[in-house]
Each structure stands twice: as C-alpha cells, then as structure tokens.
Amino acid sequence: MNAPLPAWRPPAVAERMAQIESFYAMEIMREATALEQAGRSIIYLCVGEPDFVATAAVMDAADAATRRGDTHYTVALGIEPLRRAIAAFYQTRYGFALPAKRVAVTAGASGALLILFGTLVNPGDEWLMPDPTYPCNRRFVSLFGGTTKLVPCGAAENYQLTPEMVERHWGPNTRGVMLASPSNPTGTTVPAAALRGIHEAVRARGGALVVDEIYHGLTYMRDRSGTFAEEPTALELGDDVFVINSFSKYFSMTGWRLGWLVAPVSHLGHIEKLAQNLFICPSTIAQHAALECFSPASLSIYEERRAQFAARRDYLVPALRELGFRIPNTPQGAFYVYADVSALSDDSFRFCTELLHGAGVAITPGRDFGDVDAHRYVRFTYTIDIAQLQEVVLRIKAFLKK
Ligand SMILES: Cc1ncc(COP(=O)(O)O)c(C=O)c1O
Known part of the structure; x- marks a missing residue:
C-alpha cells in the first residue's frame, strides 16, 4: 500500500x-x-x-472555414491573405501604404499588448501613460518587471498626454509612451499636432511610441458632406511607431479574439518568436472569417x-x-x-x-x-x-x- x-x-x-x-x-x-x-x-x-x-458574411466565412477543415494551426503572425487585407485596409481607409510584413495578427489587442510589451520591456523600465488609462496596459508592463508612471491628464488636456508632459515626465529609466486615441475610458482623441509632438519627443529620447487605435472607426466628427471624418493613423508619423488594433470594437467581434499589431520591420522577428511561444497562432477560424470584414458589404x-x-x-x-x-x-x-x-x-x-x-x-x-x-x-x-x-x-x- x-x-x-x-x-x-x-x-x-x-x-x-x-x-x-x-x-x-x-x-x-x-x-x-x-x-x-x-x-x-x-x-x-x-x-x-x-x-x-459579427456581420452575416463574417459568420458564413467562419462556418465555411470550419467545414473546409481550415481549423489547423497557422503561422504565428497570421495567414498571409489576412495580413495583406489588413495592410490594404490602411490604404483604403487612411491612404497610407503599409507593407503587410509589418502586420502581426494576434489574439485580440490583448494578445498584441502581451507580445509587444514582452518584446520591449526589461525589468526596471518605466513607461509613461495618461491617467486615466485602460487598466490592463499597466499590468502588461508590470508582468515583465517594468513600472508605469501615470501622468495626470485632466479635462484641460482632453484627458490625454501632451508633448510637454512627455518631456517633463521622461526620466532616466523611461523607455516609452503608450496612449490610446480615442481612449478608454474617456472617448477623447489626441489632436494630430500633439501626437506629432509626442512622437518627436519620444524619438529624440530613443524611446518607443505605442498607440492603441482599437477605437478607430468609432469617431463621430463629420466632414462637410456629412460623412464621418477618419482620425489619421499614428503610423503616418514614421516607421518606428507601434500600433495596436483589433477586430473587437469597430468590427463587433470581441469574443472571436482577433486583433493586430503593426511594428517596425526591425522588431517583427522578435515578435514572431514570442508569438510562436505564447500562442502558436491566433484563432484560425477567426482569421478566415475576418477576411470578410473588409468587404464593401x-x-x-x-x-x-x-x-x-x-x-x-x-x-x-x-x-x-x-x-x-x-x-x-x-x-x-x-x-x-x-x-x-x-x-x-x-x-x-x-x-x-x-x-x-x-x-x-x-x-x-x-x-x-x-x-x-x-x-x-x-x-x-x-x-x-x-x-x-x-x-x-x-x-x-x-x-x-x-
Ligand atoms: C483601449 C483598449 N485596448 C485594448 C483592449 C483589449 O481588446 P481586445 O478585445 O482586442 O483584446 C480594450 C478592451 O476593452 C481596450 O478598451
């Protein structure tokens, strides 16, 4: 016994x-x-x-992928047609030519944030973020041994960081700035000129700028013709900017767990390595379905x-x-x-x-x-x-x- x-x-x-x-x-x-x-x-x-x-076309595409047996692992950065479709979307929506090789498809913006901060954060590093901010951002930084300095942003600043704040709060251990435009919880955006100033301040200090654009497509200013005016993407600022996005909000696909990350070409190899280890790949069915998100219908x-x-x-x-x-x-x-x-x-x-x-x-x-x-x-x-x-x-x- x-x-x-x-x-x-x-x-x-x-x-x-x-x-x-x-x-x-x-x-x-x-x-x-x-x-x-x-x-x-x-x-x-x-x-x-x-x-x-999700739209009916997206649901049908998910059904079709399931029945075809397109349910195996994919490559870690996502299937090529989806990476290309996301890149093409930047051309049609923003008039911005984005090489598909800069796009990594991820398990939601959350997966993108985990991979990105895993790639960028060393223990002891400090990141600047506005207060108020989306709470999980701080947790991702602390998970990798970094700290977050929350910079108070009130109504006068539209609850967003300004270039002057970034310059004033940048310290010896600061490695980057993360912001969201429009933001959760405030719904406010960073004006284009301020974003440019923040990018210049970060770049001059050798840091990284991460912009969460998950609420792009959900802005409500209209131009003279009455159509919604698009926020410019932070990618236009330079090839060094990191952008987070997702199929969760504008595309109404929260539970499908699909997002993407756009990174400088220099970082894609590292991102791919970490994505392979952490996730193997994003949901295959969701990836095939998401191709339908960009159809005119x-x-x-x-x-x-x-x-x-x-x-x-x-x-x-x-x-x-x-x-x-x-x-x-x-x-x-x-x-x-x-x-x-x-x-x-x-x-x-x-x-x-x-x-x-x-x-x-x-x-x-x-x-x-x-x-x-x-x-x-x-x-x-x-x-x-x-x-x-x-x-x-x-x-x-x-x-x-x-
Ligand atoms: C600002 C922001 N970033 C990221 C996320 C995570 O979204 P996902 O569902 O794509 O992981 C959210 C979800 O609420 C959010 O508000």
Whole structure:
C-alpha cells in the first residue's frame, strides 16, 4: 500500500501577483448580476463591448472555414491573405501604404499588448501613460518587471498626454509612451499636432511610441458632406511607431479574439518568436472569417452602426449634463462617456454602488482607470439602444431626486 500523501499546502503565488489588481467594473458586474438573478431589472452600461455582433458574411466565412477543415494551426503572425487585407485596409481607409510584413495578427489587442510589451520591456523600465488609462496596459508592463508612471491628464488636456508632459515626465529609466486615441475610458482623441509632438519627443529620447487605435472607426466628427471624418493613423508619423488594433470594437467581434499589431520591420522577428511561444497562432477560424470584414458589404454595416453610436452619444452626453454630471469635453469617439460626479457625490465608487442598488443602473467607477481624480469620475458605456438610454436617464433622474 502507498504511504498517505503529505497534507497539501497551496504553492506560493508569484510575487508579481501583488501588482495585479482586479477590475472594479467586474465587482459592479457581479453585484448587478446577483441583483438581476434576485428579480431586479438592471440596465448595463459597464461593459466595454458593442451590442452588435459579427456581420452575416463574417459568420458564413467562419462556418465555411470550419467545414473546409481550415481549423489547423497557422503561422504565428497570421495567414498571409489576412495580413495583406489588413495592410490594404490602411490604404483604403487612411491612404497610407503599409507593407503587410509589418502586420502581426494576434489574439485580440490583448494578445498584441502581451507580445509587444514582452518584446520591449526589461525589468526596471518605466513607461509613461495618461491617467486615466485602460487598466490592463499597466499590468502588461508590470508582468515583465517594468513600472508605469501615470501622468495626470485632466479635462484641460482632453484627458490625454501632451508633448510637454512627455518631456517633463521622461526620466532616466523611461523607455516609452503608450496612449490610446480615442481612449478608454474617456472617448477623447489626441489632436494630430500633439501626437506629432509626442512622437518627436519620444524619438529624440530613443524611446518607443505605442498607440492603441482599437477605437478607430468609432469617431463621430463629420466632414462637410456629412460623412464621418477618419482620425489619421499614428503610423503616418514614421516607421518606428507601434500600433495596436483589433477586430473587437469597430468590427463587433470581441469574443472571436482577433486583433493586430503593426511594428517596425526591425522588431517583427522578435515578435514572431514570442508569438510562436505564447500562442502558436491566433484563432484560425477567426482569421478566415475576418477576411470578410473588409468587404464593401460588411464595411457599410459597420458605418451604419457607427452612425447609431454617434446618435447615442449625441443623446446621452447632453442628457447626463442636464442631470448634473460634468462632461467638459464631448468625447470624440469610442462608446464611453467619462463623467465627473463631484456635483452629485464625493465618492464615485459609492455613487456607482448606490446607483446600482437604487436605480438598477450599472456603470463603472473611475477607480479602474487611474489614481488621481478617479474618485470623481464614472464611466458610462453606450452599448445599448436609445430607448434603453432614455430609460437610464429617467431612472437616474428619479434616483437623484430621492
Ligand atoms: C483601449 C483598449 N485596448 C485594448 C483592449 C483589449 O481588446 P481586445 O478585445 O482586442 O483584446 C480594450 C478592451 O476593452 C481596450 O478598451
């Protein structure tokens, strides 16, 4: 007979785990779901994904790939036709000639961020990011032993970094700048001239500039003819810029886990090595399906959805202002409104909890996105239709009267 096993003691958790915080948004989500299961009516404005799904053509292409048996591993950087289609999209959308060899297809923007920071970050390196920022960015840097310096960016700066801030905060260990335009949680963009200035400041210091363009295609400025004006891509600034993008937002494919990374040619070999080791390849079925994203039929559906997002923003922002939320700058894109609640509460986390319990409206506290003014801000996500947004406004109005 075998000797009894010694008592099990949980193995030590890696020290780095102390640096990884969970999402407060998920706590609100958990509470909201529990309330809903107990019979309450809850409206969710806390989830950062479109309410739309992939187009029928994309779904058909996924079906066809599955039935053809196109379900084996692919090369790590993605199938050639998709890399070429993404590169061609830069030509049609931005008039920018992008060589397909600079494109790496990844498991969502998250996969791109993991591979990119794994390629760029040494222990002790510092990265500059705006406060507020998308929280996972900091975690990727800390996973590889780096640190993030969050630079407070208020309403006066449209919640985005400026060249002057980058110059002022750059230190001996700073290795790069990461920003998103439009941003999560603010929906604000970095003006082209400021982005150029940031790029020059980073380049002069031998650093790397990473721009997350995941909300491109979801900006709502129109030109004189009424068509949506496109934000320029940061790739136009020079061959040294790293750009992150994804099929999750504009293409409404969050769960398909597909994104891409554009990097300087000098880095593609390293990116490929790491991608092979971490992921082998991005989802094969999703890659074949995504080829259909760039067809004129699919693109016209995305543009129609973009108009719906614009209409939701144009309804929600003034309605929230009327209720007492401070929104100094109308967000230019994404599907977020970052609202200052200091006229209504001195603690935005408590405000979110009370609003959830009192009105059945789930929003995200600023705490997830930064340190400095987080207690004053909440994030609304307008990934529900206007009728539901109207219901949200009625509920908040009644809640505030109590
Ligand atoms: C700014 C930003 N970057 C990256 C991601 C990750 O997206 P993906 O689904 O492509 O991994 C998100 C998701 O919300 C985001 O808001």
